[in-house]
Amino acid sequence: AQSVTQLDSHVSVSEGTPVLLRCNYSSSYSPSLFWYVQHPNKGLQLLLKYTSAATLVKGINGFEAEFKKSETSFHLTKPSAHMSDAAEYFCVVTLGGQAGTALIFGKGTTLSVSS
Amino acid sequence: GAVVSQHPSRVICKSGTSVKIECRSLDFQATTMFWYRQFPKQSLMLMATSNEGSKATYEQGVEKDKFLINHASLTLSTLTVTSAHPEDSSFYICSARMTTGDYGYTFGSGTRLTVV
Numbered sequence: 001a002q003s004v005t006q007l008d009s010h011v012s013v014s015e016g017t018p019v020l021l022r023c024n025y026s027s028s029y030s031p032s033l034f035w036y037v038q039h040p041n042k043g044l045q046l047l048l049k050y051t052s053a054a055t056l057v058k059g060i061n062g063f064e065a066e067f068k069k070s071e072t073s074f075h076l077t078k079p080s081a082h083m084s085d086a087a088e089y090f091c092v093v094t095l096g097g098q099a100g101t102a103l104i105f106g107k108g109t110t111l112s113v114s115s
Numbered sequence: 116g117a118v119v120s121q122h123p124s125r126v127i128c129k130s131g132t133s134v135k136i137e138c139r140s141l142d143f144q145a146t147t148m149f150w151y152r153q154f155p156k157q158s159l160m161l162m163a164t165s166n167e168g169s170k171a172t173y174e175q176g177v178e179k180d181k182f183l184i185n186h187a188s189l190t191l192s193t194l195t196v197t198s199a200h201p202e203d204s205s206f207y208i209c210s211a212r213m214t215t216g217d218y219g220y221t222f223g224s225g226t227r228l229t230v231v
Binding site for chain 2: 034041043044046049090094101102103104105106107108
């Protein structure tokens with residue numbers, strides 16, 4: 001079965017400094033991996049996704065993630081944090097190519113950004 | 116792009132009553148819809164997978180008689196919380212996967228259920 005582990009429940013950074021949110025995955029097959037963001041009392045927004053194409057994936061708002069099969073990791077990064085980045089981030093996995101396959105969410109990482 | 120419309124966005128109900136949540140795919144056919152539940156400050160937990168024209172598949176620990184799922188058409192799936200109790204208060208969100216294009220997932224905007 002596939003799963004994801006988000007290694008940090010809470011990350012705090014200062015505005016303008018780099019962001020690193022860590023995620024490890026477990027999957028018996030070639031996974032599709034996603035990062036979603038959820039702002040307070042809001043729905044989910046897709047940041048980026050990996051679906052077996054380029055291992056370095058660029059997303060919205062300056063975020064990117066690198067798929068490393070040898071390390072079973074899919075860490076999310078951003079060079080410079082902005083106050084508006086404060087939110088809950090979810091690393092998500094699914095088996096690729098099957099319409100009936102649900103997304104499996106990690107426990108989430110709360111990103112706090114201080115001025 | 117693909118849109119899933121979820122209603123209501125918020126609902127408050129009394130203990131013992133039932134609440135129906137609807138998710139409609141507006142511009143595509145959703146043969147499969149996924150229902151998630153999110154408790155405050157926690158992650159989304161998959162409750163069930165809804166398939167058009169057949170019975171839903173429930174995840175372990177989810178009471179199928181309490182959380183009734185109906186997927187009668189390719190554009191509508193409903194979740195009914197029956198005999199609601201305060202512990203059912205949660206954020207419920209549906210999701211569907213495109214069967215064409217980039218096979219991306221799209222989410223409803225969620226329903227905040229409060230049982231008093």
